[in-house]
Amino acid sequence: MLQLSFALTRHVLLRKKILASCKRPAVFMSTLLINQPQYAWLKDLGLKEENEGVYNGKWGGRGEIVTTYCPANNEPIARVQQANLEDYEETIKKAKEAWKTWADVPAPKRGEIVRQIGDALRQKIQVLGSLVSLEMGKILVEGVGEVQEYVDVCDYAVGLSRMIGGPVLPSERPGHALIEQWNPVGLVGIITAFNFPVAVYGWNNAIAMICGNACLWKGAPTTSLISVAVTKIIAKVLEDNKMPGAICSLICGGADIGTTMAKDERVDLLSFTGSTKVGKQVALMVQERFGRSLLELGGNNALVVFEDADLNLVIPSALFAAVGTAGQRCTTARRLLLHESIHDEVVEKLSKAYAQIRIGDPWDSNTLYGPLHTKQAVTMFLHAVEQAKQQGGSVVYGGKALNRSGNYVEPTIVTGLPHDASIVHTETFAPILYVLKFKTEEEAFAWNNEVKQGLSSSIFTKDLGRIFRWLGPKGSDCGVVNVNIPTSGAEIGGAFGGEKHTGGGRESGSDSWKLYMRRSTCTINYSKDLPLAQGIKFQ
Structure with a gap:
């Protein structure tokens, strides 16, 4: 317990030091962070000014x-x-x-x-x-x-x-x-x-x-x-x-x-x-x-939500999958397919959930959502939002860059786009969620599969037959196929990867180790005869 307490205390102190550094006056802007006292911990990793x-x-x-x-x-x-x-x-x-x-x-x-x-x-x-x-x-x-x-x-x-x-x-x-x-x-x-x-x-x-x-x-x-x-x-x-x-x-x-x-x-x-x-x-x-x-490679992942879904699972799943890592995961949910009977209710609840997202410094324990990685990513985000508007979409939440230091943008929800809009079929590596309205199971499955990428997918339903159709040959064509959980998040024991333009690779668990090895089929004759396969005989 003493060791655990010490580790937690050290973690809290480290977080406070980093957080305080974000509030340094502008005079430090030209100084490498590694040379500032509050970043001395970087040297614990063997790092220095020039590496x-x-x-x-x-x-x-x-x-x-x-x-x-x-x-x-x-x-x-x-x-x-x-x-x-x-x-x-x-x-x-x-x-x-x-x-x-x-x-x-x-x-x-x-x-x-x-x-x-x-x-x-x-x-x-x-x-x-x-x-x-x-x-x-x-x-x-x-x-x-x-x-x-x-x-x-x-x-x-x-x-x-x-x-x-x-x-x-x-x-x-x-x-x-x-x-x-x-x-x-x-x-x-x-x-x-x-x-x-x-x-x-x-x-x-x-x-x-x-x-x-x-x-x-x-x-x-x-x-x-x-x-x-x-x-x-x-x-x-x-x-x-x-x-x-x-x-x-x-x-x-x-x-x-x-x-x-x-x-x-x-x-x-x-x-x-x-x-x-x-x-x-x-x-x-x-x-x-x-x-x-x-x-x-890329993913254009969908959450498919049916009328019988448990919305207590859907709302946090959609939020986490769409805005986790500020939308910069290959498994980020970029499309939310909602049955027409629950479309408006889910959009309203999800928008309220988005409004509660704590945006800020990545080192603050209260922060749930940090910056994009580069300034170029912010530009790409803004361009994608404009493309969505031009193609008939309505921004119901977010859509703007934040007026603060760093590469911050608002997590964004867009409704009203057709399922085959070009921007919907484009993987923008940013927290933009396109909400689509469907009528039937066949329609939803087809829309999930119609994009070129095939990495991750999730369905929310209580219908056992639908679940097994989703997992079957006419269901999701992705490498990661989930039920009642988000598209993001992968377990070590399962092979991770996707189909189509995602590349077909598999990493981590299951038998993915075979990709790192070469296979030889070896035949060893320990007899004194030389029988040939299929009974062929040479006289």
Whole structure:
């Protein structure tokens, strides 16, 4: 209890320090936040004013110097030197060499090292979560929760390290054994997006490691400090286990590095999380070299609410799914399909709920909704609202940028648009919810499926038959299909990903580990004869 009390006290003090920093006078605007006393905790993560953004067993970087900014006030935090192509070449060679050592480590021992990574993250969970909040912009509880996801998938991977393997199959030939052998692909390239700068890497990294792969990570340039801080934690664990640091290499950089990774035949699997537009380009580059890719792309997710739904579940679910992370999740609810009999009631109740959303500094424990990640995101939000109006929509709540420092916009509800309006079919990475009115089950299911993306979907009903139709072949065509819960939020044990323009990839649980390995069908003849399949005989 004493340890818990101390941890909670430290967390509260840390939050108060960060919150107080938002109210600093304008004279500090030109100063890097990391040099201000209230941000001294950043040094607990090994960060400094200028940070090296390349790690391959040693730290370096000879590319462009990037300054990262706090979305809540647009003040500069610190600087990270990115990689150039020379750094990339050196790093990938070291990563491939490190793989030779890692592949020889038994899978349960690899799991033990991943367990230690999870424990190291636990020890830094509050301060690392605070960095996620500071650099990405999500509220503090979400920032800490994101680090917890990495911890959780490490725990999951530890157990998996003693379970991966293929079946022994019956051979049709006497004196023969038929087995499946699974081996690591080699080097897994991991390109992650700004909105989940810790968790998505963790989903890939922990599973890839226990499968016997080395990893090469390129995070988003706007969250480079998070990439550096996480890598420092992992590097220390590898060093303590006398393992090459290049097993988990880091290569901070822009589009040139990402393109090089996609085209490089030495990258045996490329996991890309980002927009559908860029993902399509990545897929083509990887496929051109007959490479393997794991794509987690856009979502245009719908909540479908029928007349028999429990509105006590619907209202908080719609609110959380639409405005969580300020609408910057791939699983954010962007469409709310309401049966005509309850449309007006739900819109009224949801608007009242929106009015109670506490908007403010991400580090304040009372805040439920923080800023967008960049100024460009604010511009995109405003453009989407105007497009919705031009296409016949009515803004019943929100629709404006907030007049305060930082990248804040109002969470927004739009009604009156046709289901096939172009803006409804566009994924705007912002807290805009399009409310559509339907008449029949067939209509609702069809509207859910008509968008190009196929990530997440939810239905709210008490009708058991409808639930199983929703889960069946003529129901939702998404990779995540929910009943009476929001579209956002994923459990570690289930495979996460989507269909169609979402890319078809799967990460984390179930049998998604197979994507990080190559399969061999092996036939062993332990007899003294050479019988051929199908009874063929050569005389």
